[in-house]
Amino acid sequence: MFGDLFEEDFSFISNNHCGKGKKSKPRESEPPAPRDFTNLSGIKNQGGTCYLNSLLQTLLFTPEFREALFSLGPEELGTLDDSKKPDAKVRIIPLQLQRLFAQLLLLDQQAASTTDLTESFGWSSHEEMRQHDVQELNRILFSALETSLVGTSGHDLINRLYHGIVVNQIVCKECKNVSERQEDFLDLTVAVKGVAGLEEALWNMYVEEEYFENDNLYRCGACDKLVEASKSAKLRKLPPFLTISLLRFNFDFEKCERYKETSCYTFPIQINLRPFCEQTEMDDSEYMYELFSVIIHKGGCYGGHYHVYIRDVDELGNWQLQEEEDGLIEERALRDTENAKETENPLAVLKRILSEEEAKQIPVDQLGQKLLEKKGVSWNKKYRKQYGALRKYLQNHPQIFQLSPDGSKVGLKEAHKFRLDSHGQNLQSPSQKNDVQWNCEKNPPRPRAASAGCHWFDLNDSKVQPIKEKDIEKQFQGKESAYMLFYRKAQLKRPPEARGNPRYQIPEHLLNEMNVANTELQKKRAECESANNGIDLHLHLSSCYKFHNGALHPSLSWKESVVDLTIDRRKTLGELRQAVFQMLESWEGDMVLSMAKPLPAGLHLYQVLDGDELTLDGIGLADGADIFIWNGKEVGGTKVLTGPEHEPVVLNVLRLAEHNEGGKGQHFSETQLVVSCSTSLGQLHSALAPAGGIILKNGSGADREAKNWEVFHEEDMKETVRSVGLRDGCSVLILDSHDQSFVNVASGNLTAFTYDISWLQVKNFCGEEEEEKHVKITATIDTVMSDIKMKAIRELQLEEELATESCLRPVSGNGKLLSPVPEDYTVKEAELKMGSLLGLCRGKAPTSTQLFLYFVVGSDQSCSPEMEIVVEETASVRECLNLMLEKSGLSGDNWHLRRLDWCYEAGEALSQENATLKELNVCRGDTLVITEGKLPGKGFLKIPIWWLKPSSRKKHGEKAQDQVNGITWKMEALQVSAAAAPPEPAHPGLDLCYAGRIEIAGEASLEDLKMQSVVPWHLCHGHWL
């Protein structure tokens, strides 16, 4: 279906099956950052080169210097391309400086590199660079340049611009002879210690006279003797560019160490040098100088950092400070106090970070990272305790932060974007920034023509920032203070065509070189940006989906139902829709694109993507977003409800396990149910629970601790699945009305639940010793008895061999060992209660087809011990009797079996000797009585006869009537029980005498019975009553 999808020329789309690897390009391949809004290039710090950078920028912003340098063509300097050729005369230093200047003027990068230039000096290691001081470097650089320009028209370049002459004079008081000595300079070094400023220092040097007098006299050559004299110095020749080095570093001879003079040392923006000059008759303008560069040293005398304040004489940079200048100062002050408060208030901190972002939305994780980078605090460390998780915090301030639909990205709501443009922060769009300005037409309009050439910038390695002229005063004193001053003659005027034109006077070949380099840079940036802006979207087509179980499920495999599309996030939704249409030639009717999200229940749809003119970025489409393509109504004929309010939730529905239900060791049967989160509990109740049943919720997830169960009450029934906090993976327990005894409904807890007693006790009855060792064995109602036995043997530390020779027997409340439990029975089948006691006894447990029976001989249990036997349930009564006889050591065939009746008396005879025990419903644990005598014939009863006789005839003879009544009572009892145990004497003084049994037909009359019973008695004893 998507087969020839991407053959069309949709250049911004590529079918991406190779995953996201392409986005993590190595950093090296990324093009250098473009210039920022000042449109001036900084210079990279290449390891301790900040002083070089400051000096180079000063030279660059000395237009007369750079133009003089540019004026030297390849015919004089050679070309860098030829530098490898053996015979070629190539002057590498000026060539490299030309190229660096061209780059600084024209190449659209934030910072240029000086590597090629320093290599041309022969500096290859950082060590070599660090050895220099900026004042020293100034001389080295000039000297190197001068040397390399010998023999060219630029041979006097340095001299022309920087060379000045000081004249020292000594005048003899006597003969007025003047002795004179000239000194050349490229820069003037002035004292700082004990001097208030530049003018005072110059005054001291070039106005004040020194006198030779008293002990310190001067030897005049003309007078040829020691004379009084005056000594003075004057500036004889002023250079167009006056460089002044401040002696901030001094040596303390007492402490024997170097120190930095940090006292206040003022210097003017404009200075009239007339008072210091030898010739003073010229026009004032000949003596006026204007400050244009201040190199600043920050730090101590053994290290530090240099940066430079430079006046942009040709107005090459973009300086936007002076608008609302006064307002700005207030704003800055406000910002500073805000900054302090801000760190305490996460809202302000996050707002500021987001407002500084170019992208409208950034990943939430990245926001945390930026917080750490910019404020040096991590969310979790500083704010989490008070404000909770970052993502949650963002969600809790929806009026300020806009989260993408999937919650992965965050941006500021429009109304909360900071207005940064007014204080010169960067809000230019990338396209504006990419446009490198070569010609003036393209330059943004100058804010104020009158202030031409007055704009100052702080050039600090890579960073270039606009500053105010007033800021210079801050550098009068302190650890960070002015170190070198550069003045230019005020008379030097710049041609109008140079204003705002960085191309001015740059030779053609360098212009071309820079053009090519810029085109290349732009191309690289576009590629890089496009790669960085590519997002992968997962497109789900409705025809590949079916709606069932509360959510959308692919009818094929997930892989076959999803098409990945890579698209530039800056493209519009309309362009995305167009691309999708193109993919699906056969699409008819409405096409709706909805945000989708795979949930545990399946794919769920969220808002419809709307606003074709908006960018994908703008509508919050993030990398990896899922988009469902459908008609907006139904999928496969089923209406689909969308939005967070209809999110499907997967619940585990638990019920108490019935017999054989549920897995081994489970108390519950468990099924999964998908419901919409808007389902009311009432609906859920009527769907799941029978009338009178209840629903309990467990929020604790998979472990489902008993204590976390909570009953939903009647009043909850109007609540929804979401509002009561039922989420994916939550469990509900359905209890029928009769299950509810497990639950303390009032407290909402499962109290007497099987969780609480899930063990059996096993006591060792195998050992000879008296000690009653017993252990607790955890078990469920489905645990098999043999497992319990094995565990018990292990826990009791008995020999494993015992396993085959032992069985478990429940112990009754009065301590009696009950019949052994078949090994293959479960706890439930054995009808054992949790927590009950079992005895581990010697002997094999009966199998499930065997019966364990107790038996006694005769009905007098006191003289016949209870014995036990295991027989097959299919054994006949006769076989069982024989086994019992054998076990009790009896012989003969004058025995039969009876059941033990309810009062432990020999009861009903098992008269069908060929029937199986099973057929006669003889059960495990029954007690049988071996009774002497043959079974009565069919239809006959065997009735024991008791004679009542007074224990003392003399005493009780007169109470014969009572005695007769007693007999009658006994006889009635006999009829009811048909038992033969000797009753306790009902009346004191009367003895019952056993007369034996008589066999009599069931139909016989009471008279017959009397007759029969009297005869044997009379015959035997010869007595009558």
Ligand SMILES: [Zn+2]
């Ligand atoms: Zn003299």
